[in-house]
Amino acid sequence: QSVLAQPPSASGTPGQRVTISCSGSSSNIGGNTVNWYQQLPGTAPKLLICRNKQRPSGVPDRFSGSKSGTSASLAISGLQSEDEADYYCAAWDDSLNAWLFGGGTKLTVL
């Protein structure tokens, strides 16, 4: 069981807005920034959101991130079929001195 808790699955229809949550503690999300990664089937992960809400160059503005206290969220608006992927949150943990990943959320576009 991951220290950063994510729902194992999420789904939505094309055009819909979906959110994926990531819950941690004061030693990780509460005190540090959160990153989100997208992993398309059979490929390496790709950085989607860094420092809670920053989008790297090339990431569509349909993707947005937020953080409040010890939880973070990834929102995807205007859902598209190509968004079907696994999504992982990540944060540094000050107690463990380690990077933590969430367990991942499999997004299905219905």
Add this chain to the structure above:
Amino acid sequence: QLQVQESGPGLVKPSETLSLTCTVSGGSIDTNNYYWTWVRQPPGKGLEWIGSISYSGRTYYNPSLRSRVTQSAHTSTNQFSLNLRSVTAADTAVYYCARHVDTAMVDALDLWGQGTMVTVSS
């Protein structure tokens, strides 16, 4: 354009040492604010951070793996490497090398290799 690429044996026997190398091309590992990182993913499971190393050799390891892991950086060949000792079947995974950028704007793994599958089996 900077790229990273993993290489190493795809099959390792139990109790032996898993050794992987990541070659960095299109740029130098000898750069401040970069930490060269290994992440693994067991089949059908999530991501696990193994550890990171700076070009100067400063290392950070996952506490759960620290007793078995050694990472090295080789500026002369622009490579960094991973050694994982006393492997078991639980170490079977896709191993990714990646670049961790730590700046005011970015503190994340922004560049990933394609990954290499390593199976632990006799």
